Amino acid sequence: MTGFGLERLSLNQATVKYLGLADTVALCVRHDIPAIGLWRDRVAEVGLASAVASVRRAGLHVSSLCRGGFFTSVASGDADGREAVRADNLAAVREAAALEADALILVCGGLVPGSRDLGLARRMVADAIGELVPVAQRLGVRLGIEALHPMFCADRCVVASLGEAVDLAFLFPAEAVGVVVDTYHVWWDARLFAEIARAAGRVVSYQVCDWVVPLPADVLLGRGHLGDGVIDFGPISDAVAAAGYQGYVEVEIFNADVWSAPPDETAATVRNRFAATLAH
Amino acid sequence: MTGFGLERLSLNQATVKYLGLADTVALCVRHDIPAIGLWRDRVAEVGLASAVASVRRAGLHVSSLCRGGFFTSVASGDADGREAVRADNLAAVREAAALEADALILVCGGLVPGSRDLGLARRMVADAIGELVPVAQRLGVRLGIEALHPMFCADRCVVASLGEAVDLAFLFPAEAVGVVVDTYHVWWDARLFAEIARAAGRVVSYQVCDWVVPLPADVLLGRGHLGDGVIDFGPISDAVAAAGYQGYVEVEIFNADVWSAPPDETAATVRNRFAATLAH
Numbered sequence: 318m319t320g321f322g323l324e325r326l327s328l329n330q331a332t333v334k335y336l337g338l339a340d341t342v343a344l345c346v347r348h349d350i351p352a353i354g355l356w357r358d359r360v361a362e363v364g365l366a367s368a369v370a371s372v373r374r375a376g377l378h379v380s381s382l383c384r385g386g387f388f389t390s391v392a393s394g395d396a397d398g399r400e401a402v403r404a405d406n407l408a409a410v411r412e413a414a415a416l417e418a419d420a421l422i423l424v425c426g427g428l429v430p431g432s433r434d435l436g437l438a439r440r441m442v443a444d445a446i447g448e449l450v451p452v453a454q455r456l457g458v459r460l461g462i463e464a465l466h467p468m469f470c471a472d473r474c475v476v477a478s479l480g481e482a483v484d485l486a487f488l489f490p491a492e493a494v495g496v497v498v499d500t501y502h503v504w505w506d507a508r509l510f511a512e513i514a515r516a517a518g519r520v521v522s523y524q525v526c527d528w529v530v531p532l533p534a535d536v537l538l539g540r541g542h543l544g545d546g547v548i549d550f551g552p553i554s555d556a557v558a559a560a561g562y563q564g565y566v567e568v569e570i571f572n573a574d575v576w577s578a579p580p581d582e583t584a585a586t587v588r589n590r591f592a593a594t595l596a597h
Numbered sequence: 598m599t600g601f602g603l604e605r606l607s608l609n610q611a612t613v614k615y616l617g618l619a620d621t622v623a624l625c626v627r628h629d630i631p632a633i634g635l636w637r638d639r640v641a642e643v644g645l646a647s648a649v650a651s652v653r654r655a656g657l658h659v660s661s662l663c664r665g666g667f668f669t670s671v672a673s674g675d676a677d678g679r680e681a682v683r684a685d686n687l688a689a690v691r692e693a694a695a696l697e698a699d700a701l702i703l704v705c706g707g708l709v710p711g712s713r714d715l716g717l718a719r720r721m722v723a724d725a726i727g728e729l730v731p732v733a734q735r736l737g738v739r740l741g742i743e744a745l746h747p748m749f750c751a752d753r754c755v756v757a758s759l760g761e762a763v764d765l766a767f768l769f770p771a772e773a774v775g776v777v778v779d780t781y782h783v784w785w786d787a788r789l790f791a792e793i794a795r796a797a798g799r800v801v802s803y804q805v806c807d808w809v810v811p812l813p814a815d816v817l818l819g820r821g822h823l824g825d826g827v828i829d830f831g832p833i834s835d836a837v838a839a840a841g842y843q844g845y846v847e848v849e850i851f852n853a854d855v856w857s858a859p860p861d862e863t864a865a866t867v868r869n870r871f872a873a874t875l876a877h
Binding site for chain 2: 433434467468471472477478480481484504508528531534535536548
């Protein structure tokens with residue numbers, strides 16, 4: 318019950334959405350944040366080699382690369398579209414390898430366009446992950462299946478509970494496929510602690526932010542700084558630690574007010590709240 | 598696989614939010630809708646005896662009374678508040694009995710004010726239902742535990758999946774406590790069909806409306822007419838029928854556009870969509 322110290326803190330760059338990669342790296346260094354979660358669009362802006370050099374020079378660990386997935390975004394009959402999705406995911410694996418990221422986060426995609434068949438979408442997700450696994454193994458990348466909150470089931474991720482993510486991960490070797498525990502997406506689940514325990518050895522990323530009440534108009538942005546919402550982080554963190562997770566804890570906040578705050582203020586708040594909430 | 602015929606249709610009066618009880622009863626009669634789901638505030642407006650007389654005179658069956666619950670809305674130390682919640686729920690059971698409603702719907706309540714303890718809230722819900730059971734048994738009322746969508750977990754209902762509702766119901770005699778299956782709240786769940794099967798003999802209400810993408814600003818109102826969203830009603834309805842449910846199918850739509858439409862138009866659409874979507 319020692320919690321997570323600040324040496325385990327990682328800043329996901331989505332928390333400071335308007336900064337480019339170099340500025341986010343500098344922000345982490347300035348605030349003594351030892352790890353960073355990167356997004357592929359921000360990596361692409363500077364180029365992969367430059368991104369790798371930037372984080373190495375700063376001595377930052379890359380706790381995750383966001384993200385692969387959206388395996389269901391084109392109908393199964395659209396061969397060209399399917400190939401584009403596959404190529405993009407292979408590129409994501411290669412980028413994660415080059416960045417030595419602890420995990421490539423997979424947001425698996427919602428219903429197939431024009432379809433109401435959840436079972437079909439879920440089978441497509443499993444098949445697509447299966448195709449990525451050999452490449453991930455060869456390059457030493459761990460894929461992290463992220464369960465998104467059920468309110469995103471239709472349009473972003475048919476993997477709508479941690480248990481489902483664990484079931485999916487178990488189809489594949491543990492060194493290649495694990496699960497992401499993101500408090501925002503899973504905090505409500507009565508089976509949460511049982512599922513985290515079942516995921517022992519398979520948790521490849523632990524992301525935290527708070528659930529703010531009431532939800533704002535855009536539910537994608539209903540996340541808050543730790544302590545601003547209703548999530549009880551202590552028991553979840555203890556469960557993640559007990560499941561053998563030894564990696565970083567990424568603070569990832571999608572919130573219009575946080576985004577419009579000065580980044581140094583945001584980074585300081587992230588550190589303070591992390592210490593107050595997780596280092597219990 | 599015969600589906601549900603129009604003789605099983607019930608109109609939940611929340612679908613025509615701006616009509617009082619008498620007008621909603623008349624609407625059902627005009628559109629040959631054999632059953633109605635009532636709300637307690639609308640019953641209170643006309644008085645219980647008048648409401649009973651109104652539905653009987655019209656020959657309408659009352660498929661549900663909405664709603665009891667909100668057991669967690671006051672802190673456990675607030676004895677007066679707790680007593681008020683208890684008294685209100687006892688009144689709801691008596692009203693359901695007088696109306697001969699097939700079920701009293703329970704929306705159990707969110708986190709206790711000032712608390713982040715989901716376990717505490719869930720224990721309070723179980724205790725409170727336990728207190729209601731003897732009264733429900735004596736009056737021949739079935740309590741229906743409704744799992745709400747996890748996006749309402751913090752502020753409306755800590756029972757956030759059908760499996761959790763089934764677990765709760767199993768603590769009590771089947772003739773007194775069952776579960777509500779509401780497609781809007783549970784459609785996303787990978788365990789849905791297993792949980793409906795596990796609820797055999799315990800489904801006391803089947804409510805339907807569609808999940809519209811994207812969600813509107815007020816997520817309470819993100820419901821649509823059957824067919825306007827992404828829910829595949831056939832398999833869910835088959836599972837509910839296979840679980841032995843023989844009651845009415847209530848159409849309950851919270852949607853600002855539906856509410857502002859002429860009620861006769863809404864009733865006609867409800868009938869047509871029901872026939873097209875559920876009577877497969």
